[in-house]
Amino acid sequence: MTTDEQKAIESEIYAFIGQEVYPPTPAADDINEAMIRQWAEIMGDNNPAYLDKDWAAKSIRGTTISPPAMMYVWGQEGFQVTKGRALNAMSNLVSVFDKHGYTGVLGTNVKQEYFKEVNPGDNVTIEMIIDNISERKTTGRGTGYFFETLSTFTDQRGEKVGTQRFKVLKFIPQEQPSAVATEDKLDVPTRIASPRGHDNKWWWEACDDGKVLIQRCKSCQTLRHPPRPMCGECQSMEWDSIESTLDGEILSHTEIHHPKIPGYQYPLVCAVIKLAEGTNFVANIIGCSPSEVHIGMKVKGVLEQVDEKTMLPQFYPA
Amino acid sequence: MIANVKDKAVIVGIGNTTFSKDSGVSELSLAVQAVKAAIDDAGLKPSDIDGMATFTMDNNDEIEVARALGVGELTFYGRSHYGGGAATSCLHQATMAIATGMAETVVVYRALNGRSGHRFSGGVAGDITTADAIHWGWYMPYGLLTPASWVAMFTQRWMHNTGVSKDALFEVAHSTRVYGANNPAAFFYGRNFDRAEYDAARMIADPLQLFDCCQESDGGSAVIVTTPERARDLKQPGVSVLGVAQCAADNQEQMTSFYREEFAGIPEMETAAKNVYAMSGLSVDDIDAAVIYDAFSPIVLWQLEAWGFCGYGESGDFVKDGALRTDGRLPTNTHGGQLSEAYIHGVNGIVEATRLVRGTSVNQPAKTVNHALVTSGVGIPTGGAILGKMD
Numbered sequence: 001m002t003t004d005e006q007k008a009i010e011s012e013i014y015a016f017i018g019q020e021v022y023p024p025t026p027a028a029d030d031i032n033e034a035m036i037r038q039w040a041e042i043m044g045d046n047n048p049a050y051l052d053k054d055w056a057a058k059s060i061r062g063t064t065i066s067p068p069a070m071m072y073v074w075g076q077e078g079f080q081v082t083k084g085r086a087l088n089a090m091s092n093l094v095s096v097f098d099k100h101g102y103t104g105v106l107g108t109n110v111k112q113e114y115f116k117e118v119n120p121g122d123n124v125t126i127e128m129i130i131d132n133i134s135e136r137k138t139t140g141r142g143t144g145y146f147f148e149t150l151s152t153f154t155d156q157r158g159e160k161v162g163t164q165r166f167k168v169l170k171f172i173p174q175e176q177p178s179a180v181a182t183e184d185k186l187d188v189p190t191r192i193a194s195p196r197g198h199d200n201k202w203w204w205e206a207c208d209d210g211k212v213l214i215q216r217c218k219s220c221q222t223l224r225h226p227p228r229p230m231c232g233e234c235q236s237m238e239w240d241s242i243e244s245t246l247d248g249e250i251l252s253h254t255e256i257h258h259p260k261i262p263g264y265q266y267p268l269v270c271a272v273i274k275l276a277e278g279t280n281f282v283a284n285i286i287g288c289s290p291s292e293v294h295i296g297m298k299v300k301g302v303l304e305q306v307d308e309k310t311m312l313p314q315f316y317p318a
Numbered sequence: 319m320i321a322n323v324k325d326k327a328v329i330v331g332i333g334n335t336t337f338s339k340d341s342g343v344s345e346l347s348l349a350v351q352a353v354k355a356a357i358d359d360a361g362l363k364p365s366d367i368d369g370m371a372t373f374t375m376d377n378n379d380e381i382e383v384a385r386a387l388g389v390g391e392l393t394f395y396g397r398s399h400y401g402g403g404a405a406t407s408c409l410h411q412a413t414m415a416i417a418t419g420m421a422e423t424v425v426v427y428r429a430l431n432g433r434s435g436h437r438f439s440g441g442v443a444g445d446i447t448t449a450d451a452i453h454w455g456w457y458m459p460y461g462l463l464t465p466a467s468w469v470a471m472f473t474q475r476w477m478h479n480t481g482v483s484k485d486a487l488f489e490v491a492h493s494t495r496v497y498g499a500n501n502p503a504a505f506f507y508g509r510n511f512d513r514a515e516y517d518a519a520r521m522i523a524d525p526l527q528l529f530d531c532c533q534e535s536d537g538g539s540a541v542i543v544t545t546p547e548r549a550r551d552l553k554q555p556g557v558s559v560l561g562v563a564q565c566a567a568d569n570q571e572q573m574t575s576f577y578r579e580e581f582a583g584i585p586e587m588e589t590a591a592k593n594v595y596a597m598s599g600l601s602v603d604d605i606d607a608a609v610i611y612d613a614f615s616p617i618v619l620w621q622l623e624a625w626g627f628c629g630y631g632e633s634g635d636f637v638k639d640g641a642l643r644t645d646g647r648l649p650t651n652t653h654g655g656q657l658s659e660a661y662i663h664g665v666n667g668i669v670e671a672t673r674l675v676r677g678t679s680v681n682q683p684a685k686t687v688n689h690a691l692v693t694s695g696v697g698i699p700t701g702g703a704i705l706g707k708m709d
Binding site: 191192193194195196197199200204225226251252253254255256257258259261264268270272279280282283284290295310312 | 452455456462472521522523582
């Protein structure tokens, strides 16, 4: 890119700094329990302060509150957004970037700040401006500019509830433009999968189908885990398998604190488990505090999808 | 009984590079620096080397090391597998080559950028389908993928079985760090360390905390081994290999032998110990000092038991009165060990065991060290050696 082109785009985009994206707009719905319940379910947030009226009555607040992180939710357009949005300063800014070849888009961070709690029956007003645009940056994704919007949330009394800063990178895609052209293609890390070869592929495919199998020698019936091509007892290469009931007892355990590997959920407890069938097996213990895990503890395994790509047996206190 | 190679091979040169967290040079550079230092220590020339023994895990091909140093022709090169289990296995390979006449002068080396390059704490991963990679696959999806976490699993059960407490782990961690504080080459040189700092350090994998773990290090170590005949003409007093053995025990996995009837133990080291004692004609009472592989504090305790310094579960009592300290029954890891000198996969331990017999350790015990034990990593196929003064 030449300096002239850089000057041309910068003279256009920097003019957007400070422009209003949304004027102060009250949410269509007041804060209500139905939406809080759906949000809390989806987020897996069981904080009783949001929905448990009896609990809340005894708390220092005396009443339930809206989850602070929901403040941006109340002003969302809902289904009507599928018919398109009215043009505003942000969509105009995006068009300028696209016109100059900065077609890539990546939401890089959201920062919320909370000043005041709000309750069912209150109404949240949102207003948004384009707060700042960076100088030209070279990033791993490509050359581009970060722009940041600032949303301010107030209640029906005009008191400030919170703010949200949302930073977006608009950039010239370098490689595989289709892969980064939309925000929903961002990869979420998953657990490191086992390699699959001749000797173990069948086991992991059964695991994908929700079963934990134990290899059994067809000749002498000895069970063996992990799977191997030959029976160490009688040297037979003929084998079949049985399905484990996943009843077991912990022989040893450790809670992994450091390093924390992307794709794993912490706290993370691993254990050696003696299965009822007699073979030992390594897996995670969940469903209790790590401090409750102990040698001799009876556990029961369940096949679970632990992330987008991974099915694994997870063991709970029996 | 396995073959006897007592007094067939003699350590005549030792060398370490500087140990650091970021060497700023290639692993090959570290390897040739360490080997050159060992050659100089022996009073030899690079062209005197005709054999090499290193780890399968080492990234420095023998021919690259040879070419960089100007070694010339090699008639023996053999690698040992299983991570730190290879430390004394390389000495075992060198000794066999010399005893059989396959080579006359063999260098054992190991060099790595273990902190600035690939870190063991980063864990195992991979999409290859070797038997080794498939083995790790039984643990990776659950997040059990670092050396600390594997050792923690054994430690938890061993402590449960024996009642040995963190007091014993601390004694190992502390005694080696006191040695390290007095060793200018050690990471812990000049550093104070006490129980409060030990207890306050972050948990790595329960029950192992930061100071139960070794140093991730950049560096290289090497030792030169040759025939007794050759050794007599060289600069340093010869340190003879009185016994050396390796062993992989029944139902062994690499760091994850969780499928034994009782997995809180190291039967592979017990067998190696039995064979080294038989070969050398020595017993536990003859061992004056030791360099015991210490990637993590508890594994020192298990090895004290495997080598017969005490019974199973008794190592906590054995160490608590200071047995590992300089005036104790068994001064151990006098260089500071891998916990506080540097983690060069145990080869810096062979260097230190040689110094103990020469009488040149920076923390040399007051008593005469006629026999020093040195061991390889545990949880894996492993081994050990007893070194002594050449007749």
